[in-house]
Amino acid sequence: MKVSGICLCLHVLLTAGVLVNAFDPITTTVLVGVGTAALGRTIYNYFHESCDKKWIAFNATGLQTDLDEKLFGQHIASRIVLKAVNGFMNNENPKKPLVLSLHGWTGTGKNFVSKLIAENVYKEGMHSSFVHLFTSTLHFPHPSQIATYKSQLQQWIKGNISNCERSLFIFDEMDKMHPGLIDSIKPYLDYYDKLDGVSYRKSIFIFLSNAGGESIVETALDFWRAGRDREEMELKDLETSLSLSVFNNNKSGFYRTSLIDKNLVDFFVPFLPLEYKHIIQCTKAEMKARGLEPDQNVANKVAKDLVYFPKFDRVFSVKGCKTIDSKLDYYA
Ligand SMILES: Nc1ncnc2c1ncn2[C@@H]1O[C@H](COP(=O)(O)OP(=O)(O)OP(=O)(O)O)[C@@H](O)[C@H]1O
Ligand SMILES: *[C@@H]1O[C@H](CO)[C@@H](O)[C@H](O)[C@H]1NC(C)=O
Ligand SMILES: *[C@@H]1O[C@H](CO)[C@@H](O)[C@H](O)[C@H]1NC(C)=O
Ligand SMILES: CC(=O)N[C@H]1CO[C@H](CO)[C@@H](O)[C@@H]1O
Ligand SMILES: [Mg+2]
Numbered sequence: 001m002k003v004s005g006i007c008l009c010l011h012v013l014l015t016a017g018v019l020v021n022a023f024d025p026i027t028t029t030v031l032v033g034v035g036t037a038a039l040g041r042t043i044y045n046y047f048h049e050s051c052d053k054k055w056i057a058f059n060a061t062g063l064q065t066d067l068d069e070k071l072f073g074q075h076i077a078s079r080i081v082l083k084a085v086n087g088f089m090n091n092e093n094p095k096k097p098l099v100l101s102l103h104g105w106t107g108t109g110k111n112f113v114s115k116l117i118a119e120n121v122y123k124e125g126m127h128s129s130f131v132h133l134f135t136s137t138l139h140f141p142h143p144s145q146i147a148t149y150k151s152q153l154q155q156w157i158k159g160n161i162s163n164c165e166r167s168l169f170i171f172d173e174m175d176k177m178h179p180g181l182i183d184s185i186k187p188y189l190d191y192y193d194k195l196d197g198v199s200y201r202k203s204i205f206i207f208l209s210n211a212g213g214e215s216i217v218e219t220a221l222d223f224w225r226a227g228r229d230r231e232e233m234e235l236k237d238l239e240t241s242l243s244l245s246v247f248n249n250n251k252s253g254f255y256r257t258s259l260i261d262k263n264l265v266d267f268f269v270p271f272l273p274l275e276y277k278h279i280i281q282c283t284k285a286e287m288k289a290r291g292l293e294p295d296q297n298v299a300n301k302v303a304k305d306l307v308y309f310p311k312f313d314r315v316f317s318v319k320g321c322k323t324i325d326s327k328l329d330y331y332a
Helices: 002-021 025-047 060-070 075-090 110-121 143-163 179-183 213-225 235-247 276-289 296-305 324-331
Strands: 098-104 131-135 168-172 204-209 267-271
Touching: 060 075, 060 110, 075 098, 075 110, 075 235, 075 267, 098 110, 098 213, 098 235, 110 168, 110 204, 131 143, 143 179, 213 235, 213 267, 235 267, 276 296, 276 324, 296 324
Parallel strands: 098 204, 098 267, 131 168, 168 204
Antiparallel strands: none
């Protein structure tokens, strides 16, 4: 299909060139020049990622399938993320950028979900030049340079969005970020038509953090101790305590930030701690990804090798589904 499209295009161009040639050499040169430039651009855009529908096309079924089949034990997060991203991407004229804040214990799938979102919005997924991942400890390591980071971050975001409205920004390790830093991007997340001629309304911001993880674990433990089904847990069981513990925690990166004051975060997404059965699922998925036959025995060995908490009940995996990779190298 690629090749025939290009051939057809060339053919038309040449024909047009010949026809016009009969009349006026100057027009011909101009026309062919313009035509070649357009063709050049078409070919360039075909192979090189650009900010258009060919490279940025939201796949709603794709996101749903991925969340259903690849993400384990996160019924609340899965539902919120699907609804939020669906609604936002189907809205031609959003009033503000989409802002998601993902919270939870380590290894429960926060980066994983960001990756699934990126893969179903951008053809190039996380490799897209319109997806920007900031890691606090890497990009903003020194508290003393906070002023520099603030202006740098503002310039980056402005520059990146001027380049492409449909940009995705992921802020990892929010709990290690200086609280003032996140406030510096607040204007971009707000309900403005345009700021200095740039519209930020079609972009997506995702914040990742462990802040609030303990309060989520507490709720999950209460459910477990009451003998209730994990799937009975709802957002309202978690939301209030989550936003409070994040907002009032001076180590959350969100401490007293006006982002929460002003309701600029559209969704707080809780990630539940993972249980033994989810570790089994993660291990089997990893085996499949490696082209191995998923093996219950191996999965059991890997899952038994991990540490669980609280100490006596041993319900939740301390590292979630992290480190399964290396355990698998050992057992498979
Ligand atoms: N709920 C899950 N379902 C399926 N796979 C998962 C899940 N959670 C984690 N994994 C697997 O474990 C890996 C590590 O998870 P991830 O990096 O998303 O954790 P995280 O929540 O970002 O943890 P941290 O808070 O430590 O950064 C993922 O790449 C994925 O393969
Ligand atoms: C969307 O995702 C589905 C499920 O993963 C896949 O079958 C389909 O080909 C995708 N569509 C596009 C246009 O990429
Ligand atoms: C953060 O809060 C804790 C307890 O609320 C307190 O002990 C600590 O001094 C605070 N740290 C800062 C930097 O304010
Ligand atoms: C044009 C522009 O400012 N681009 C920035 C986009 O963000 C990255 C960081 O992910 C910066 O390095 C670029 O300079
Ligand atoms: Mg992470």
